[in-house]
Amino acid sequence: MSERYSQRLLVSISQVFSEEENSLFEYIYEKYTGNFGTKVSEPNITAKCEVTRQTISEEPLNQTGVYAMSTRFTMSYHTDLPQYNISDYPLLFRRYVNKDTDKVRDDMVLLGLPVVEVEEVIMVCGTIF
Secondary structure, three states: OEEEEEEEEEEOOOOOOOHHHHHHHHHHHHHHHHHHOOOEEOOOEEEEEEEEEEEEOOOOOOOOOOEEEEEEEEEEEEOOOOOOOOOOHHHHHHHHHHHOHHHHHHHHHHOOOOEEEEOOOEEEEEEEO
């Protein structure tokens, strides 16, 4: 089961994330699943985040030099065990991230991402099975 999301980040650089920075972004969101899900680990339930697209504003948004970066990504959840219901994981993920975007920003900064502000995650289109 997968769901596509869009999220706007305000960043201190005028370029999209590098491959390494995207890996860090994906790592953070994959690990968040363990904060709301049950038995999130191999072989029970796996979570996978994949950045699919990023764009950055050509000009800074204000005098501080902050740029708006739009990020599209997919969160996927998988289990082969019928006793684990993961149908509500996309909703739980969205709620978890949107509940405390300051924590999300702090986690990204802690791992070295040039993030100044994190806006809420928005579902782009319906769930993909």
